[in-house]
Amino acid sequence: MDSTNNKYSRRSFLSKSALGAGAFAAAPFTGAGKGLEQAVNKTKKYSRPSDLEITDLKVGYIRGGSHLFVKIYTNQDIVGHGEGADAVRGTDQLVLGWGRRLQGRNPLDVHRLYYEIRRSGVFGGAQSGMYLAALAAVETALWDLAGKALEVPVYQLLGGKFRDRVRVYMDTALYQSSQPSPEEFAQSAQKAVDYNMTAVKFDLDQANDPARWDRYNWTASQGEIERMYAQMMAAREQVGPDVDICADMHGRYDLPSAKKIARKMEPVNLMWLEDPIPAENPEAYKYIQEETTTPLCTGENLYLAHDFRELFEIGAVDMIMPDLQKAGGLGEGQRIANLAQLYYIPFAPHMVSSYLGAMATAHVCASVPNFMIMEWQIYFHEDPMFKEIVSWDGDQMVDEDGYLPVSDQPGIGVEINEEGMRKYATEGYPFFE
Template identity: 35%
Template sequence: MPTTMLDARDRDLIAARDRELPISAEHVSQASRPSALRITDLRVACLDKVPFKSTIIRIETNQGLVGWGEVRDQASATYALMLKSRIIGENPCNLDRILRKIRQFGGHGRLGGGVSGVEMALMDLAGKAYGVPAYALMGGQFRDRIKCYADTPGERDPHRMAERLKGRLDAGYTMLKMDVGVDLLDEVPNALVGQSGAMIDRFTPHPFTALQISQAGVDHLVDYVRTVRAEVGYDVPIAVDHIGHVDLKSCIRIAQALEPFGLAWLEDLIPWQYTEQWKKLTDSTTTPTATGEDIYLAEGFRPLLDAGAVDVVHPDPATAGGLVETKRIGDLAEEYGVPMALHLAASPVATMACVQIAAATYNFLALEHHGADVEYWSDLVLGFDGPIIAGGYIQVPDKPGLGFDDVNLDLMRECLDQSNPIFFDDSSVWDSDVALDRTWG
């Protein structure tokens, strides 16, 4: 096209192109170059009462970006620190590459806490590097607010439990959970067969404790739940946890007896790995069943799903492997027509990681909140105008990474675990912890 036919704007663009002016590096932000991002340090802080003992992970980079994660409640900080030498110098945006190196150091229960917490921090960093929320790195957003269900620890008096649950409703929660099980029976005559309540063994799997519940015990639990339902009402979903270490037949009797009360689910009645027992339990009752908080990686859920042995998968992202792996669990369960709820007992750091998962997972039900009685809980992170949970929901933030601006160091220092007072101390002793990690010859 002849130059005379170009408008002024086109002529200016061509002139600029022809000049080929170099762009000075001093005018380009060096804090958002994902390809050059490298991990330089990993440190931890050991806290308590947030709501339980918990380890906060801080991963630092050469560009000044910081990623935050959290080891699962009541797990060892060592589970995260031992991974430091395996990730220093890596680009946190290469998430799959790093996880293929460190996944072998995780395991079921609290053993998954290190890998899962580090993955949270990596996702926080990757989101910040690319300037997007972590949910965008997992395929995008299905919902803009996340339903929370409030956990309420056990009360021997059902009227007191009902009072506490009604307090949760007054705070705006639309789903609840309470503890109902053998801990309510140790003072009830003839309720337990095989052991006294004081001798209940927490470290022996349920089938091997020789502990059974009698008809008197079942009747007591039925009366308890009936009283709670009468006072709280039937219009709110209530899940039940902490039945206790009793055998399969006792679990079946309890599940069947509680059917009239329309419970949302019965959780972790028996260890998750006994697939056939879960199948028998689930087939025996119309009360939904849920398990999964101690399962590490999606592959651990497949036997339960293949067998149709559970009605709700219930991973804890702080055990399951972090954000991406928990999203995989949800997607896997969706193929079987099974919904996913998220177990959690954590500070706002892991909670906001769960918010990202919930936003990105199609078959998500609700996220557990275990800190409803911790007044300062929302203040542990910065970047919210009010409480993180409002009206029983968390609004999904559009900020990069996990969605909060920073952690509240002063408040976290006040929550320091006095039995293990580490507060982002120098961790260079872990820099040279190397071994032949390869799992093949």
């Protein structure tokens, strides 16, 4: 872990307080007083949070620029860490500009700083896309800073927790580009169970399926539909009825195809069918839902609570899956979950980031009553990069029951390992310079 993670090298809080060392020295210490003195001496002492100021912001990118990592520095040697994903390529100048704007500000004003940056970009794309995905990384780093400054985990800042650990499902990364067979679906489902998972997800869209009419037509042929069904049923038969299975179509089909596929999947008993059509037309989702018992889920390409409102109001989906590293950050993720709760909709966030993003998302999952399940990636187990680029206390990520324990450390509980990440840095992008 790099040297900037020395979170406790700050001036004594008590030396600046009216109840500081001078006040205690003036009191005659009896036996009880000595006990109080000993307790004070054993307590970690910090500068007053009101004196905290942001001094710098630095960024680093990996995975071709599709993953943005942010570090925010302060005058008390506390460093906040955050991550944005997918829609962040080419955002370095935008984020560094926000960093200059944040200098001298108190990072504990998380909502205020987030709102100011959002409001300033009303005519610069602050409603969705790259602006919000990049802002999510900055906002997450502010939460991390606030938790460290106040010596509490982020879930406590979000109002406390409903649960100590969050259930996760494994994305198998069995990508359709390789045209996997039903037998490979069965093997991947079993591998997830071998990793102690109780739920697993597969991709169904396949651009190079020989049965496709062409690469541009969104209508699924009957051959494609039969291929999807055979793959998913093989997975179901392998793991049995007690393991939850989801299917992702990445919004790459049209309405009649989505209706057919949703009905075809009913015997598989899916936990959900994800993004059978693009998410921007809530009424189209309503049409699908009216014709199937297969639950529908969407949300990874929606931004802010505003984008989810109509889905809830017309009853278009069964659960929602915002990506908190894209949708605007942790505070916005909680607002989306709370809005969903008003309509009795489960919250099942999408998550394709590092373990830092996973733990940040888990704090939000712990803080809301309607949490259902969170996405987890098989590459956390099989690609060493994902352990090299972060630092945290402990060695195991998920427990033996397929749950992610929520960190009780101050802040998020996972930090960027700058030296470990350096060899994966994206050429042409800044790297914490």
